Amino acid sequence: MARKTSELGRFTDVALLVLISLAEGQKHGYRMIHDIAEFSGTALEPGTLYGALMRLEERGWIEPVETAERRKPYRITESGRDALREQLATLRRIEQAGARRAAISWGLS
């Protein structure tokens, strides 16, 4: 996963936020920005969001949903879900290691 996400460059964190946002259902750009701001406190701008969407779509982790509406929704694909699971597992390991080491150095254990 680290190898796969390293290719996302500065969009790695934004891509994770987008995948989390789409994990509960399809959304268009406007709703994604609001949703991400709500659950993470990150205020994304359009240029950054669409830079991440371009990369996620290119690697097949998300796909556009055909619609007649002006705003095009995106949904997460199966490989996108797998990538999200892997990345969340990595974050959990990091969080556990961080908590353990912080507890030792602060004398909380």
Added chain:
Amino acid sequence: MILRVIAESVLGLYPDAWRQRYGEEVADLVASRPVRVRTVLDLIAGAADAWLHHRRIPGRRPFRIPAAAVLYALGAALWLLWNPGVRDPQSLHRVWAEATRMGALAHTLEGMATSLFVTAGVMGALAAAPVVLAASSAMGGPGQGLVTRVTSRQVVRTAVAVAVPIVLLGYLYYATAFAGDREPLGDAMTGGYLIPPVLALSLPVIAVAAQASPPASEVRTGATVLAVAAIINTLAWLPVTALMLPGLAQASWTFAAAVTTSAAVGICMAGLAARLALRHGRAAMSRLTPA
């Protein structure tokens, strides 16, 4: 309000493929959300990123520099190289002085280079002639379809448009290489600067004619003539090289560099024009072949 207008105009900086894919969605986001300085800067950074990573844009077409732009650039390069190449009398004189040690061979080589360049130029200028003749007879032909008649008219108009600069180049060649009192080496090289643009100028006629089926065989003939002209243009540099080599050490480095670069640029320009013409010829012929 001003920031919104700026943000919308920044979208014009994105690559075409990106705008076709995401342009409407992002324009909608910009229209429906508050726009701050940060938004504009983010869009500018996004445009730079999209250009840097245009290969990642879904559904993009491969990025190609238009052939016409390459031909223009090569033509401009030849004009820029003209002065340091053909109009450096001191270097021309020194190199020619060394070449004359070969005796009559030097004059033979000079005559050979000039003849080859002239032949290439005449062939290049006349390459489009069969196409133009076929088009002009098809223009008034009652049995021809509307598309063929319209294309034929375009072919004739294009031919008239390119004929003027071709004639001017021909006159310039005559005035510089034949009418004036110049260095024989300069005369031998002049064609190398003027003939490739002549070949490139014939290309639009063949390109326009390739859009219609009836003059397909003439398009192929024209393309073949242009290809032969490009080969002759390349061969013409061989006697020039033979004349230059003995006295190259006596010439200034700018002269040597300019002539070498000119030969490379001229050969590339003529070769590219011929290659494009042959491609048009193949495309025109394939339209005649039933699928």
